[in-house]
Amino acid sequence: MSKVAAIIGGGVIGGGWVARFLLNGWDVQVFDPDPEAERKIGEVLANARRSLPGLTDVALPAEGQLSFHATIAEAVAGAAWIQESVPERLEIKHTTFAEVQAACAQDAVIGSSTSGFKPSELQQGAARPGQIMVAHPFNPVYLLPLIELVPGEAGDAALVEQAKAVLASLGMHPLHLKKEIDAHVADRFLEAVWREALWLIKDGIATTEEIDDAIRYGFGIRWAQMGLFETYRVAGGEAGMKHFIAQFGPCLSWPWTKLMDVPELTDELVDRIADQSDAQSGMHSIRELERIRDNNLVTMMRGLKAQNWGAGALINAQEQAMKAGTVMAARADDLPADAPVLTARRTVPLDWTDYNGHMTESRYLHAFADATDRFMEMIGCDAEYIQSGGSYFTAETHIRHLDEVHAGAVIEITTQVILGEGKKMHLFHEMREGERLLASGEHFLLHVSLETRKPSPPSAEIEAALVRIAKGHAGLPRPEGLGRAIGGAR
Amino acid sequence: MSKVAAIIGGGVIGGGWVARFLLNGWDVQVFDPDPEAERKIGEVLANARRSLPGLTDVALPAEGQLSFHATIAEAVAGAAWIQESVPERLEIKHTTFAEVQAACAQDAVIGSSTSGFKPSELQQGAARPGQIMVAHPFNPVYLLPLIELVPGEAGDAALVEQAKAVLASLGMHPLHLKKEIDAHVADRFLEAVWREALWLIKDGIATTEEIDDAIRYGFGIRWAQMGLFETYRVAGGEAGMKHFIAQFGPCLSWPWTKLMDVPELTDELVDRIADQSDAQSGMHSIRELERIRDNNLVTMMRGLKAQNWGAGALINAQEQAMKAGTVMAARADDLPADAPVLTARRTVPLDWTDYNGHMTESRYLHAFADATDRFMEMIGCDAEYIQSGGSYFTAETHIRHLDEVHAGAVIEITTQVILGEGKKMHLFHEMREGERLLASGEHFLLHVSLETRKPSPPSAEIEAALVRIAKGHAGLPRPEGLGRAIGGAR
Numbered sequence A, B: 001m002s003k004v005a006a007i008i009g010g011g012v013i014g015g016g017w018v019a020r021f022l023l024n025g026w027d028v029q030v031f032d033p034d035p036e037a038e039r040k041i042g043e044v045l046a047n048a049r050r051s052l053p054g055l056t057d058v059a060l061p062a063e064g065q066l067s068f069h070a071t072i073a074e075a076v077a078g079a080a081w082i083q084e085s086v087p088e089r090l091e092i093k094h095t096t097f098a099e100v101q102a103a104c105a106q107d108a109v110i111g112s113s114t115s116g117f118k119p120s121e122l123q124q125g126a127a128r129p130g131q132i133m134v135a136h137p138f139n140p141v142y143l144l145p146l147i148e149l150v151p152g153e154a155g156d157a158a159l160v161e162q163a164k165a166v167l168a169s170l171g172m173h174p175l176h177l178k179k180e181i182d183a184h185v186a187d188r189f190l191e192a193v194w195r196e197a198l199w200l201i202k203d204g205i206a207t208t209e210e211i212d213d214a215i216r217y218g219f220g221i222r223w224a225q226m227g228l229f230e231t232y233r234v235a236g237g238e239a240g241m242k243h244f245i246a247q248f249g250p251c252l253s254w255p256w257t258k259l260m261d262v263p264e265l266t267d268e269l270v271d272r273i274a275d276q277s278d279a280q281s282g283m284h285s286i287r288e289l290e291r292i293r294d295n296n297l298v299t300m301m302r303g304l305k306a307q308n309w310g311a312g313a314l315i316n317a318q319e320q321a322m323k324a325g326t327v328m329a330a331r332a333d334d335l336p337a338d339a340p341v342l343t344a345r346r347t348v349p350l351d352w353t354d355y356n357g358h359m360t361e362s363r364y365l366h367a368f369a370d371a372t373d374r375f376m377e378m379i380g381c382d383a384e385y386i387q388s389g390g391s392y393f394t395a396e397t398h399i400r401h402l403d404e405v406h407a408g409a410v411i412e413i414t415t416q417v418i419l420g421e422g423k424k425m426h427l428f429h430e431m432r433e434g435e436r437l438l439a440s441g442e443h444f445l446l447h448v449s450l451e452t453r454k455p456s457p458p459s460a461e462i463e464a465a466l467v468r469i470a471k472g473h474a475g476l477p478r479p480e481g482l483g484r485a486i487g488g489a490r
Helices: A011-023 A037-051 A072-076 A090-103 A119-123 A157-169 A186-202 A208-226 A229-239 A241-253 A255-259 A267-281 A286-306 A310-323 A361-378 A383-387 A460-473 B011-023 B037-051 B072-076 B090-103 B119-123 B157-169 B186-202 B208-226 B229-239 B241-253 B255-259 B267-281 B286-306 B310-323 B361-378 B383-387 B460-474
Strands: A004-008 A027-031 A066-069 A081-084 A109-112 A132-136 A146-150 A173-176 A341-347 A390-401 A410-421 A424-433 A436-449 B004-008 B027-031 B066-069 B081-084 B109-112 B132-136 B146-150 B173-176 B341-347 B390-401 B410-421 B424-433 B436-449
Touching: A004 A011, A004 A072, A004 A090, A011 A027, A011 A037, A011 A081, A027 A072, A037 A066, A037 A286, A066 A072, A072 A090, A081 A090, A090 A109, A090 A119, A109 A157, A119 A132, A132 A157, A146 A157, A146 B208, A157 A173, A157 A310, A173 B208, A186 A208, A186 A267, A186 B186, A186 B208, A208 A229, A208 A267, A208 A286, A208 A310, A208 B146, A208 B173, A208 B186, A208 B208, A208 B229, A208 B286, A208 B310, A229 A241, A229 B208, A229 B267, A229 B286, A241 B267, A267 B229, A267 B241, A286 A310, A286 B208, A286 B229, A286 B286, A310 B208, A341 A361, A361 A390, A361 A410, A361 A424, A361 A436, A361 B361, A361 B390, A383 A390, A390 B361, A410 A436, A410 A460, B004 B011, B004 B072, B004 B090, B011 B027, B011 B037, B011 B081, B027 B072, B037 B066, B037 B286, B072 B090, B081 B090, B090 B109, B090 B119, B109 B157, B119 B132, B132 B157, B146 B157, B157 B173, B157 B310, B186 B208, B186 B267, B208 B229, B208 B267, B208 B286, B208 B310, B229 B241, B286 B310, B341 B361, B361 B390, B361 B410, B361 B424, B361 B436, B383 B390, B410 B460
Parallel strands: A004 A027, A004 A081, A027 A066, A081 A109, A109 A132, A146 A173, B004 B027, B004 B081, B027 B066, B081 B109, B109 B132, B146 B173
Antiparallel strands: A132 A146, A341 A410, A390 A436, A390 B390, A410 A424, A424 A436, B132 B146, B341 B410, B390 B436, B410 B424, B424 B436
C-alpha cells in the first residue's frame, strides 16, 4: 500500500486530515477549488506542527510531501486513502464521489468526513458503493483520536479492515459502527446537549460562560477519561451497574423532560448567544484560543499517557507500533558495543515549556531519565524484569544545561557507559538538537531489590549485557564534563 | 466564623463533603443513622487523602477533627456550614431541615446536595427559608470543583456571599444560578445525554464501551477544558459565533429529533446495559476504578494547573489564597538572613510516582526547581520582574537521591545560599519528609537578559536582597554533599 493520501476539500476539517497524514509520514495530495485553500491549510498545519509531534515520546517519521492539484483526478492518483470533506450537501458529495471513483484505485479507502449523512446515502448511485465509508473526525483532527467509521451494509469488509489499520497507524481510534444511523453516535450527544443549552440561554437560566463552567468544572473532566457509563459504574459503587440504573431510571420521567422540543432559533436568541460568547471569550482571538485549546489537550492527553488510560493509552499503542523493528526497540546484544548508544529521539512537547519560554530544567532530567529507562530496557531490565522484583534506582545526578531548546524541537540522547559492574551503573548522556549540544546528564545508579529496597546484584543476563557495553565503551574518549562538580573550577 | 462543618447524611456524596472540609482544615461533625456510616465515610476519606492534597503546590492546612454524633442537634452545634445529603425524598428533606434549624446558628449556611429539587421546594414550611440553599456537588466531591449554588428567590443575599467565599476557600467553584429550575443546569445535560445513550443501546447501535469511547476520545477531552460554547467558538473560526450558530442551527430539525421521547427502561434494557458494562469494565473492581479515575483526574487537573486554565486556574487561585500572609508569600527582607529559608512545603502528587512505586527522579528536580523559583520570587525576581526582561537560568545541577518518598507525603525544602554576587547564584536545597533527608539539590544559576539570552546583571534591588542573604548564610555550616562530583570518591 502506498503512503499517499488525497484530501478533497480543505478548511478546518480537511486541513486537519492533511496534518494527520503529513506529520505521520504520508504524502498528501490536495484538491480544493478555494483559492484560499493553501493559506487555510497552512494555518491548520502550523497548529498541528506545534502540538502533535510532542504527544509521543518517540519522534514521528519525517514529514511527507504536500502538493496541491487542479483536478480531483490528479489528486487521487496513486492514493491509498481518499478523504472527502466537501460541504454537507448530498448532491455535492455524489458528484465528488463520481469524480473520485472515475480516477482512483479500486483498493483505496474513500472516507467521508460527513457528520450527518449515512453511508447508504453517500453510496447512492456510486460505481463501487463498497469503497465509500463514513470516517467522521473531530476537531482538532490532528489531536483528537476519535473516528466514527461507518461502512454501512454495502461496505467492503476487507477495505474496512484496511481503513482501521491505517487510522490506528495515525494514532486514531476507529470506532466501527455496525449499524448506520443519522448523525452517527457522538454528534447525537452533542445535539442533545446543544438543544438543552439553547433552552437554558433562551429562558435566561444560565449564560454561555456559566454553561461552559458547569461542564468543564464537573462532568467534563470525568468524561475526558471514562465517558458516561464507566463514570456511572464507579458512582454506583459495589451494588453494581444494574442497581444503579434501576435507581437512576425513574428520574427520566421528571418534569424537565417537558422541554424536549426544539427551541426556535430566533434572531434574538442568536444575538444573545453571540453577545454572551463575546463577553466570555472575546478577550482572546480565535488563534489564541486555538493555541490555548491545543496546549490544554496536549497536556491532558500526555497526562493520560503517563497513566496509560483512555486517549493516552492510544498514544502508547501508536508509540509501540512506531518503535517496533527500529533501533528504539533493539536489545543491547544486537547493537555494536563500541559507540555511544541512541537512547532517545523525541520531540519536545508543548507542556515542557516554562515562563522563560524554553524547555524547563526538570524536563531535561525527565528526558534523561527516560533515556536511562530505555538503556535499562536494552540490557534486559524491562517491565517484565521489574515485575519480577529487580530494578535500578538513581543515587546521584549531575546535569550541565549548555543551551536552550524549545517545544517542537527534535532532540536525541546518546548514552555512554562509564562504569558497569555488579550493582553499579554509571551513565553519561548527551542531549542534542542536530549537532547542537544542549545538555549532559551524568547518573550513578544502583541495582536494587524492590522487596527489600536495598542494593542487590542484577540478573546474570543483565550484568553480562551491561559489562559487554561497558567494555566496548571503555575505549571511547572521556566525555567533556564527566565527573564535574559545581564550583569545582573556582 | 467557626471552621466547623456539619454533614447530615454520609454515603459517597456526604463522605466527599466530609473530605473537602476536613482536608482543608475544618472540623467536621457527622450525623448519619446508618451503622455503616463511619466505615463508608472512611473509604471516601482514604481516597481523598491519596488524591486531593497533591493537587496544590503548597501543603493543605492540618486536617480538622472528625466526629460522629447521635443527633442532628449535636452535629450542627457551632457549625458555620451544614450540608444535607439525605435521600432524594422531599418529606425527608423537610424533616431534616426542621431539626437542623431548631438547633443551628441563624447565620450558618444550610446547603443541600439535592440534584433534583428546587430551593423553593426545599424551603417550604421552613422556620428560616432564606438560610436553605441548593449546593449541588459532583462526584468525586473531594476533587471536582463544581458546586451549583441555587438560593432561589427567598435566599438570604449575605448568606449566599458567605457560602461563595467558603466554597472558594475549599478550592471549589460556586456556580451561582439566579433562577431556579428543575435539576439545575449540569444534570439537565447529563439527562439529555443519558436519554440518547439509552436509545443507542436499546436500538443496538452502540455498546456502553463504544459510547464511552465516542465521548472520551472526542468531545469529552474538549469539554474538560473549554466546555460547549468556547469549543464551538474556536471551531467557528474568525467568522464568529453568530455565523457559526446560524449555520449550525438548521441541523436541529434533522431527523434524529424524532427520538426525543423517553425510552422505556424495561428489564431487558437494564440487563443489556449491565452486561455490556461488565464486559467493558468488569476486569476492575469499583475500588480500582475509583483509584484509576482519581489518578486520571489529578493528572489532568494538574496539567490544566500548569496551563493556568479551567479547573487548573481554580487550583492556582486557591493556592494563592492559601499562601497569602504566610511565609510562602514573604519577601527575603522580612525573613532572618542567618538560617536556611523554607522554599517549599507541599504534598507529593499522585502523578509523580513511577514504575518503581516512588516519586520519580525528575520530580525531585521539579520540586527543587519550584523551590528555586520561590527563592527567586523572595529576592524580587518575580513574575512582574521576569515580564520586564530579566530572569535566572540554571547552568548546572547536582542531585543526591538519598531516600525514597511516596505520593501523599508532605515534603519541605530549605535553601542555603552558597554564593550570591553579580550575575551568579549558587543554591543548595535540602528536601525532607519530617526529619528524614530525602535529597539534596545543588544549583548554579546565572542572571540573564531574556532579550539577548546572555548573562546580564540583575536589578540593584535583587542583587542587594541576594547579597544580604548570602552574607547571612556565609556563617552557616557547609552542607554535606556540597561540591560533590559523581565518582569523585572512587
